[in-house]
Amino acid sequence: MFAADSSALCARREARLSERRKWVKVFEACDEDNKGYLSREDFKVAVVMLFGYKPSKIEADSVMSAINSNTSGICLEEFIKLMEKKKAAQLYQNEVRQIFTAFDRQYRGFLTLEDFKKAFRQVAPRLPDRIVLEAFRDSQENNHLT
Numbered sequence: 665m666f667a668a669d670s671s672a673l674c675a676r677r678e679a680r681l682s683e684r685r686k687w688v689k690v691f692e693a694c695d696e697d698n699k700g701y702l703s704r705e706d707f708k709v710a711v712v713m714l715f716g717y718k719p720s721k722i723e724a725d726s727v728m729s730a731i732n733s734n735t736s737g738i739c740l741e742e743f744i745k746l747m748e749k750k751k752a753a754q755l756y757q758n759e760v761r762q763i764f765t766a767f768d769r770q771y772r773g774f775l776t777l778e779d780f781k782k783a784f785r786q787v788a789p790r791l792p793d794r795i796v797l798e799a800f801r802d803s804q805e806n807n808h809l810t
Contacts, residue, residue, distance in 0.1 A: 687747045690714055691740050701737035704728055714747065715754070 690713050694706040702710060704724055711719045719727070727746060731738050738746070767775055767783040775783070777800055784796045 683747075683751065684744060687714070687744050688740065691743050699737070701735055701739050702743060703737045707738055707743075710743070711750075715750065 690710050691702065694702055694710040694713070696706070707727060708719050708724060711717065727738070731742055764775070767779060769779070777797070780800045781793070781796055784791055784799075
């Protein structure tokens with residue numbers, strides 16, 4: 665049992681190191697003049713390279729306003745922290761999407777209250793109906809969850 669836990673831990677650690685190496689390579693590739701930081705445009709290119717989309721003006725503004733005001737851009741360590749957060753958010757969104765898809769059995773792109781109740785009966789059969797109904801109401805639009 666401990667050997668399996670240990671090997672899983674080593675695999676996760678190696679995956680994190682591999683991700684970090686990839687982020688460093690992308691940072692270095694986008695820091696064309698070896699300034700030691702990424703400008704707003706450099707950051708956008710890096711996100712395209714890593715995540716496949718161009719960040720919106722709002723996202724770029726948010727990132728640039730959050731960095732240390734004493735620098736002209738995003739240093740490597742700040743970039744790595746940002747990428748760790750983006751990766752975690754991406755994993756969370758993917759997990760939510762997979763769970764939603766598992767319960768959207770008719771592939772409609774939304775869950776009705778009945779779908780929602782069935783899903784909760786499978787994963788939390790002892791959860792009171794009123795809690796399930798409350799959760800559905802808190803997250804619904806037009807009598808279905810999207």
